[in-house]
Amino acid sequence: MPHLVIEYSQKLEDSISIPALVSNGQQAMNDTGLFNAGAIKTRAVPFREFVLGKSHEGSSNLFIHAEVRILEGRTSEQKEALSAAIFNYLCEAAPEVPEISVEVRDMQKASYSKRVPF
Template identity: 55%
Template sequence: MPHLIIEYAKNLEEKISVAALVSSAQEAMRRSGLFASHNIKTRAKSYEQFIAGDNGNSFIHAEIRLLEGRSSREREALSSAVFNSLCQFAEGVPAVSVEVREMDASCYSKRVPF
């Protein structure tokens, strides 16, 4: 577990390597020391239709979903690390954001590998 979901404006695909963006954010999660690297699940989704403020012709947003139990300081440091990794790819991108969400473990189900 955790899940890192990166959403971005499709027009960024002409300017950046999405694979490198995903890899960099995954590495920031790993370097946090909060998770075993084999448990981090990272994915990206592009959007063609969006409005990102008055002057926003592009955006990058990451949502980090965690099970409960991390301290506020740990969540803040994780958010900052992922934000900094995204900003490396965000020259000229007016909207870059990261959100950390805690999930209720009693409501989370997953398949365990055989």
């Protein structure tokens, strides 16, 4: 069930492999040991138009933001470790990107619906 959504500036497609970013992000999620490997879902979403704070002349306008959505019930320590693992992976995978952030969000079981194959 966990979802890793990697948002990034579309300009990054010229310098890094987005399919590798996704597959390696999937592996980073799996390596935490917090989830069943078959349940992890990872995807990447490019952004063409955006503003990063105050634009500075000569700034690269490159970013990666990962949102990890998990069902409620994990401890703060587990969420902190998960955030750190994904953050470290992204920093290693894209050292030229100055703006990298990760957010772990709880999804409430009562409001999450899912269709599963038979």
